[in-house]
Amino acid sequence: MAKKSRRRRKGKGIFRRVPSHILWGLLVLVVVVYIIFFYKTFIGPYSFRWKAIYGDTDYPAGTVRGIDISHYQQDIDWEQVRNAEIQGAPVSFVFIKATEGTDKFDPNFNYNFHEARKNGIIRGAYHFFSTQSCAKKQAEFFCHMVQLDEGDLPPVLDVETEVDRISNYSREHLRKEVLTWLQYVENHYGTPPILYCSYSFRQHYLGDAAFDHYPFWIAHYYVKQLEYQGAWHFWQHTDAGHVNGIPGEVDIDLFNGDSDDLEDLLLTEN
Numbered sequence: 001m002a003k004k005s006r007r008r009r010k011g012k013g014i015f016r017r018v019p020s021h022i023l024w025g026l027l028v029l030v031v032v033v034y035i036i037f038f039y040k041t042f043i044g045p046y047s048f049r050w051k052a053i054y055g056d057t058d059y060p061a062g063t064v065r066g067i068d069i070s071h072y073q074q075d076i077d078w079e080q081v082r083n084a085e086i087q088g089a090p091v092s093f094v095f096i097k098a099t100e101g102t103d104k105f106d107p108n109f110n111y112n113f114h115e116a117r118k119n120g121i122i123r124g125a126y127h128f129f130s131t132q133s134c135a136k137k138q139a140e141f142f143c144h145m146v147q148l149d150e151g152d153l154p155p156v157l158d159v160e161t162e163v164d165r166i167s168n169y170s171r172e173h174l175r176k177e178v179l180t181w182l183q184y185v186e187n188h189y190g191t192p193p194i195l196y197c198s199y200s201f202r203q204h205y206l207g208d209a210a211f212d213h214y215p216f217w218i219a220h221y222y223v224k225q226l227e228y229q230g231a232w233h234f235w236q237h238t239d240a241g242h243v244n245g246i247p248g249e250v251d252i253d254l255f256n257g258d259s260d261d262l263e264d265l266l267l268t269e270n
Helices: 002-017 020-053 078-083 109-118 135-145 171-189 199-204 209-213 259-265
Strands: 065-069 089-100 122-128 156-158 194-198 216-219 234-241 250-255
Touching: 065 234, 078 089, 078 109, 089 109, 089 135, 089 250, 089 259, 109 122, 122 135, 122 194, 135 171, 156 171, 171 209, 194 199, 194 234, 199 216
Parallel strands: 065 089, 089 122, 122 156, 156 194, 194 216, 216 234
Antiparallel strands: 065 250, 234 250
């Protein structure tokens, strides 16, 4: 015990021998480095996100705006949504989550899908892709659960999973499975589905020319302008929007064109 005590006193003596101004200088340096690290890691990349939370988000130029929803938006007052505006423009379209994987059906889908059309809002349905089940079975499940009619948007595949974190699931396998879903659903509905993913995900995983056949819905948040140089149809530019009739925050989307261009994209009678 006596030896341990002497070691502790010896350690304290080392700091006593260092001039106080040097210790204060080191402390200030540590604090400055921490502040820079914190800003670059947690504030800088998400500065637009912070602005969006407090209602100061930047909306890109455009006149055809919409939203995308799921059961996470809870109970929606569709009459209010019908009369709501986003930057002076009406809510022209809505993408509604329908399915996920091979057995998950959004509990609010049927109600939201019906109410959107009832209130004169162009509607679409999307499937959330899962790497835990066969793509063909996922496509069959979506087609079984979703009845699309004339005037609806094409079906949508939402792909977000990072395959690097999943054993035995390579990028090549992801591309093959995504194409399997897209091709099956295209044959079923008679129109190319819309492919949704983030800007970085498209660049990293789905940059093949084979995916250029499908209308692209890009998610790219908190930027003043879209960095993606390829063709795109929809841009989900924030997940912190607010629309009358919807509790809390909601994703806001912009269509790349005018109302006539959007009309040309809709399903027609076979």
